[in-house]
């Protein structure tokens with residue numbers, strides 16, 4: 097690591113660089129977009145609700161001349177929307193330096209995405225899996241490009257049930273479904289990093305997690321929302337592992353960054369370890385295959 101108390105002041109100039117941050121109307125995504133825009137990147141606020149996206153973009157613009165933020169519609173729970181977003185982006189931009197796969201839902205009641213996927217795996221993993229594929233050619237043709245996937249310490253409890261990926265045969269456990277979606281983010285990071293590396297592509301793929309950060313993520317849990325008051329760090333701290341993963345020069349593909357404090361709940365960013373199961377290459381490949389099958393999107397690296 098470069099230094100003990102790395103913070104957003106350490107983000108280097110991002111002039112001429114283009115970044116997409118999914119789910120950046122609020123929370124960690126908003127803060128990530130704000131910092132990158134203030135460091136002169138062109139930032140795409142990719143959101144499912146354009147009204148909220150415009151409010152966020154105006155907040156970022158307020159008081160800062162020359163920040164370049166654009167709002168674009170992206171609903172990760174709808175593969176047609178993911179496809180349309182990527183097509184629209186590619187019409188307007190010829191490079192992509194940073195893809196920050198940040199958007200997420202946690203502990204909602206059972207529902208399915210437009211394509212029939214369980215909502216948390218569908219949004220947190222499968223939507224980003226499809227989005228990344230649509231944008232990969234552009235990322236690979238952009239020098240020093242990176243993909244950052246947001247996971248969670250909750251990945252430690254993830255254990256994907258491939259026989260019932262969308263919880264159609266079991267009683268729904270919303271917590272377990274979130275944990276599974278977050279270990280899926282790690283499998284995807286490691287597997288894509290392996291595949292890019294094997295094919296001599298230089299785009300880095302990195303994972304990060306924000307510890308416990310007080311955001312709207314806890315909206316479906318009154319208890320966690322209340323506990324935010326005691327344990328949640330603010331989003332300026334919560335965004336640091338993602339920002340470090342996105343911009344620092346000592347970051348390597350398949351690295352994982354999180355807060356350095358007790359149980360990785362809070363603190364300045366450091367390199368962290370995901371659990372043993374997340375390193376299982378057979379499971380990662382299986383998830384990859386099934387993700388290609390259900391999204392009907394082939395990577396063909």
Ligand SMILES: NC(=O)c1ccc[n+]([C@@H]2O[C@H](COP(=O)([O-])OP(=O)(O)OC[C@H]3O[C@@H](n4cnc5c(N)ncnc54)[C@H](OP(=O)(O)O)[C@@H]3O)[C@@H](O)[C@H]2O)c1
Pocket residue numbers: 118119120121122123124125142143144145148170171172173174197198199200201202219220246247248249305306307308309310311312313314
């Ligand atoms: N906060 C934490 O303590 C914590 C801990 C571990 C991991 N994380 C991870 O950090 C990431 C960011 O979470 P956060 O804490 O910043 O949560 P947040 O404040 O709830 O923000 C989540 C963002 O994702 C967006 N989103 C949800 N479903 C979407 C969809 N279908 N299509 C497009 N965007 C969608 C939300 O949009 P709307 O505003 O329209 O709902 C919002 O912009 C997530 O991946 C989460 O799993 C957070």
